Amino acid sequence: MSKINHYEVDLDKNAANYVPLTPIGFLERAAAVYPTRTAIIHGELRYTYAEAYARARRLASALAARGVGIGDTVSVMAPNTPPVLDAHFGVPMTGAVLNTLNIRLDAATIAFTLDHAETKVLITDREFSHVIKAALEIAKAKPLVIDIDDPQYTGRGERLGAIEYEDFIAAGDPDFAWTGPDDEWRAISLNYTSGTTGNPKGVVYHHRGAYLNAVDNIVSAGMTGKSVYLWTLPMFHCNGWCFTWSLAIVGGTHVCLRRVEAAAIYASIETYKVTHLCGAPIVMGMLINAGAEAKRPLPHPVELFTAAAPPPAAVIAAMEDNGFKITHLYGLTETYGPATICAWNEDWDALSTDEQAALKARQGVKSPLLAGLDVMDPGTMTPVPRDGLTMGEVMFRGNLVMKGYLRNPKASDEAFAGGWFHSGDLGVIHPDGYIQLRDRSKDIIISGGENISTIEVEDVLYKHPKILEAAVVARPDEKWGETPCAFINVKAGESLTEDEVIAFCKANLAGYKVPRTVVFEELPKTSTGKVQKFVLRDRAKAL
Known part of the structure; x- marks a missing residue:
């Protein structure tokens, strides 16, 4: 007679003890706990957490009134401005999926994206009207177009839609009764990656992954309610590495930056007491090589998280000499952005600056909420020796890995072969468990x-x-x-x-x-x- 497992009897999930994970609730809580705290800064504009929550609900209400719901896609073409932050909460409040478009793309690629995503609503900043207008002429999709007329933009871009964003959300209900997903596996966002062949692939994120990665950011970055995050990283990049959702967890402040320029970064750090920012190595180079008229001494240490092409050790050393504390991250669009962190070991404190910089240039270890990271032989699916010399493919496993590629099961199956996500990046793993990239098998x-x-x-x-x-x-x-x-x-x-x-x-x-x-x-x-x-x-x- 088999033994009864009493831990599995009459202890089922129910509405009282199980709620699907979603990052939307972070904003609801922040509005309740920190209603008067500044959530968003954009030029002269200031929004408290109560106001940010109301804006997101207004957007959700206005979208729902236009028939937007589960299975629909809302695309956004805009720089780092408040409407993009609104959309990260407001769009999923309707059950729809957020697709943030790369503002550097050409019309043909944007047209493909709108068609492949079957975009129902397109929210677009006036600055990009030229390329969006051309894309809409090519695309088969005919979305509702909503124009963002950002006061920070002084160019000549035209209005393409019938309504402006602020007017659109003004008609929405600030008390809109949103509900979270009935399943945390439901899609929350869609991000396109260029890949290596043909058209871009649509990477689908789920609510669970977005929630966990947002929390992971707070843990890894040591963020608190006093944290002030400067948006030098594009919000369209993997949903801003999920920092778009993270700040609400602790009630930190977003500082929007429409144009990423050295003078603006240094001025923002001084003016708003910025504590954290992220960016590719180009941002570090921009700050190091800024002219005397732009550069200012840092009034306090600033945490800078960098990822993309591996940064040269000399650049890391130069940044730290300027007062920035550099942390190297690594990941892909398919892993919600960075999923590894070059976690600092206190034993390295006694090393020289150059030696420390060389260690920081490695891609590191798995982030706190990633289940698995290894360098493996893709043919045998066995780990390579931890000798820092034997190359293999970097692979990931866990909740910080995408659902898969939209409408591309073949690519998804290939990416998940053997129960791991294949990055396509070649690297080594050192004796201390830290990985380091050596080459890119995909030639990206x-x-x-x-x-x-x-x-x-x-x-x-x-x-x-x-x-x-x-x-x-x-x-x-x-x-x-x-x-x-x-x-x-x-x-x-x-x-x-x-x-x-x-x-x-x-x-x-x-x-x-x-x-x-x-x-x-x-x-x-x-x-x-x-x-x-x-x-x-x-x-x-x-x-």
């Missing part, structure tokens, strides 16, 4: 924190009538981390200049994807005719 270029598909750029180059062959690789760059470098073989009897190639690319690609360097030569190939990109990468590094 990370420039200023943006992923660039070499295949996408090559496809454009091949459209040029004078180009016979083209290959694109990353070239190291002190400012951007990496930039695209194009190697081109011109057709016999034709002539072509670097300026002509760049001009052609500018007409067909988003600006950040355009090659900064063009080299004319025959491409090295294997015996089967495959371009040897590792050879080209070495040549690009030597330029």
Whole structure:
């Protein structure tokens, strides 16, 4: 007779002891506990937590009145401004999914995204009206367009929709009775990643993961109610690494920054007593190399979390000499942004600055709420030796991994093969358990924190009538981390200049994807005719 497990008898989940996790509730609590505390700063605008909660509910109410609900997508094209923060709570309050668009994308890519996501509502800042107008002309999707007329923007962008954002939410109910998801596995947001082949892939996040990663940020960053977070990281990047939801947990303050410039960053740190900010290595370079007119001595230590292309140890050392405390993170869009942290070991305090910087340049260990991280042989799915030398693929497992790719089961199955998420990044694991990237198996270029598909750029180059062959690789760059470098073989009897190639690319690609360097030569190939990109990468590094 089998033994009865009494811990599983008459102890079921019910409404009193189980509620699906969702980050939406963080804002509700903050409004109740810290109603008069400043939640958002944007230029002259100030919103308390009570006001921020009311704005999110107004947005949810106004969207619901237009028929937005479960299974619908609301896309947002805007810089780091209050409406984007509103949307991170207001959109999921309706059960809909938030899709924040990369403001640097070209019209064709945006059109693809709107169609693939089946966008029902598009909230767009006036600054991007030119590219959005072109995208809407191409796209099959015909969303309701709502214009953001941000007072901080003084350019000439036009209004594309029938209603302005503030007017739209003004009609909403500040007491809108939202409900959380009936299942924490429901989608909360959709973020597109460039990948390496063809069109972008739609990465789907769930409420559970967003909740846990938001909490993870607070734990990892040591944030409190006195924390002031400066938005140098784009909110469209993995939902701002989930910091869009994090600050409400402790009642910290968001400082919006429409344009990421060194003078504005230093001024914000001084004026608003900023304690935390995040960004790609390009932000660090910007701060280090700022002119005397922009740079100011830090009035207090500032925590800076960096991820994207691995930062050079020298850059980390220079930042710390300027008063910033650097923490290196690593992750992908598929892991809600950074899922590893180069956690500091007090035994390293006695090391020299250069030695400390070299340790900080590693990608680190799993963040507190990530279940699994390892470097593995993708063929055997066994961990590589922890010797800091043997390369394998970095793999993740746990609640901080995406649901999967929208409408792309083949890609999802490949990504989750063997019960782990395959990053496609090659690295080593050191004896102390810290991982370090060595190469990128997918040939992705990370420039200023943006992923660039070499295949996408090559496809454009091949459209040029004078180009016979083209290959694109990353070239190291002190400012951007990496930039695209194009190697081109011109057709016999034709002539072509670097300026002509760049001009052609500018007409067909988003600006950040355009090659900064063009080299004319025959491409090295294997015996089967495959371009040897590792050879080209070495040549690009030597330029």
